[in-house]
Amino acid sequence: MTAKKNAKAKNTRLSYKLGLPAAIARKVEKTGQTRGAEKDTVYQNRVLRCSTVLIPLSSWKVGVVPPPEGFENGYIVLAHPEEYFSDTPPTSKLDLPKDLQLGKDLLVFYETRPQWIRYHPSHYGWHPAHSRIPPLGGQYLARVPDTTSPGDSLERHGYIDSKTGGQGAGIRIYEYASKTEIEATKYQLSFLVWQTEGIIDMAREEGTLNPEECKAIIEAKCQDMGLIDLNLLQKNRIIDSQQRTVCPLCLKPILAQELASRVEQAEGRNVPDLTVTTANLFHVKELKAGVYNHCRYNLGWGHHHCNAAARDWGVKRTLKWMEEVLTNNGKIIN
Numbered sequence: 492m493t494a495k496k497n498a499k500a501k502n503t504r505l506s507y508k509l510g511l512p513a514a515i516a517r518k519v520e521k522t523g524q525t526r527g528a529e530k531d532t533v534y535q536n537r538v539l540r541c542s543t544v545l546i547p548l549s550s551w552k553v554g555v556v557p558p559p560e561g562f563e564n565g566y567i568v569l570a571h572p573e574e575y576f577s578d579t580p581p582t583s584k585l586d587l588p589k590d591l592q593l594g595k596d597l598l599v600f601y602e603t604r605p606q607w608i609r610y611h612p613s614h615y616g617w618h619p620a621h622s623r624i625p626p627l628g629g630q631y632l633a634r635v636p637d638t639t640s641p642g643d644s645l646e647r648h649g650y651i652d653s654k655t656g657g658q659g660a661g662i663r664i665y666e667y668a669s670k671t672e673i674e675a676t677k678y679q680l681s682f683l684v685w686q687t688e689g690i691i692d693m694a695r696e697e698g699t700l701n702p703e704e705c706k707a708i709i710e711a712k713c714q715d716m717g718l719i720d721l722n723l724l725q726k727n728r729i730i731d732s733q734q735r736t737v738c739p740l741c742l743k744p745i746l747a748q749e750l751a752s753r754v755e756q757a758e759g760r761n762v763p764d765l766t767v768t769t770a771n772l773f774h775v776k777e778l779k780a781g782v783y784n785h786c787r788y789n790l791g792w793g794h795h796h797c798n799a800a801a802r803d804w805g806v807k808r809t810l811k812w813m814e815e816v817l818t819n820n821g822k823i824i825n
């Protein structure tokens with residue numbers, strides 16, 4: 492390495508990726524993004540969790556509690572046409588919360604064919620919106636599926652391509668995390684990767700010359716950031732008493748190899764070693780509206796299959812259910 496390159500390397504800001512095998516570094520990076528969304532929905536596909544949040548009007552009315560620091564990139568409330576207009580005639584407006592303003596933080600969202608026909612936006616001289624910050628550039632957005640009837644076609648308006656602000660209007664509220672929280676969780680997840688079995692050898696095999704040093708640097712940084720409360724990590728089932736990263740559901744130690752292996756197994760492919768499973772990001776308390784559970788001390792690494800079982804319910808409720816299943820099957824639970 493030249494002196495110039497050396498100096499550059501020293502000046503480069505520390506990254507949570509330091510020393511990690513490329514496949515695992517990518518996996519940690521992706522935890523800052525939302526999950527994938529199909530083109531026919533209003534959601535953005537794999538964007539940062541701090542993006543603009545979409546809130547259904549029904550949730551807004553019962554009182555959405557924003558995070559203490561607010562939503563970094565704002566929010567858009569979505570009202571269905573029948574929530575926006577009184578039913579007859581469909582031109583008079585219903586009483587909406589006073590703090591909402593169409594085109595500023597509120598859009599009418601068409602999702603069904605009857606809505607599209609009955610309350611067609613051309614009746615009101617409306618334009619599709621395209622901005623995620625106010626003014627939104629229009630009053631509505633539409634994702635109405637095609638039907639088999641002749642003359643009907645797919646109606647996709649607003650946030651459809653790069654010219655109109657990109658695909659999808661925003662993210663699901665329960666996926667939201669602030670930029671600071673995203674950064675903290677990535678460091679904590681990186682720390683947890685360094686606590687998996689076989690990570691030092693794997694990093695070395697991938698070309699990291701000094702994996703122990705990288706591990707120590709990440710640990711020191713996490714210590715500084717207040718991310719290594721071992722008792723709390725253990726209480727939340729993220730590490731065990733020996734400080735090994737474990738799957739929050741089955742509590743088996745996670746192998747570094749499991750983090751690097753791909754989830755997709757080709758149909759009918761012969762798996763030579765059935766004990767090799769994959770591991771992914773795992774939310775100990777599940778993601779749900781009203782709480783912001785993509786946060787430090789709630790994220791770990793867990794098996795693909797354990798994740799599938801606990802995704803909607805979180806660990807606590809899933810264990811209760813499993814107990815019931817086993818009891819019903821004649822197993823005695825202590």
Ligand SMILES: [Zn+2]
Binds near residue numbers: 738741742793
């Ligand atoms: Zn597991």
